[in-house]
Amino acid sequence: DVYLVESGGGLVQPGRSLRLACVGSGFPFDDYAMHWVRQVPGKGLEWVSGISWDSKNRGYAESVKGRFTISRDNAKSSVYLQMNSLRLEDTALYYCVKDGGSWGQGTLVTVSS
């Protein structure tokens, strides 16, 4: 079975930083692109960022471009999301998603003063 476990969420003040991590298991991690998708509780879904298997291609939603950085370490079966200059509107549950449809349980990020 595929498992994706996110960590790193929490309460943070506007303008501060947070780094999310996701560890994958049960599949050949370095064969797959990985993504971060967020969801405001009770609301819809927004793709945040994605990274190819070899890290050569990375993409970002316009809403986070220039503030968030995605990276991965295939040796650790991990993908990361460095979130800088956090805003109130970044408050959401952040899911790690494997290309092809497996999602983690999410980690909650709350930006509040």
Add this chain to the structure above:
Amino acid sequence: DIVMTQSPFSLPVTPGEPATISCRSSQSLLHKNGYTSLDWYLQRPGQSPELLIYLGFNRPSGVPDRFIGSGSGTNFTLKISRVEAEDVGVYFCVQVLQTPWTFGQGTKVEIK
């Protein structure tokens, strides 16, 4: 960005009866490799999304065959042939043809 329009917003259903959800994209989701880049998910209350259909009509192992995906180009449908009580939740479509992935607004299925 590709805009995904999903309907209906809410769908009360009777167990044993069929249910249909529609999803329309602002441009064709046909990939140059010949596959249709449209997935369907179910998000049960308090859970993360679960893949029901991938590439337009394929069911992952373990997904009951009452879930049927169809469509092509810009118009897609998810049909539940006979709704069961465990099927309640929010269904949404997502295009994975290009980033940013974009999602339908969701359809909340509840039992009458």
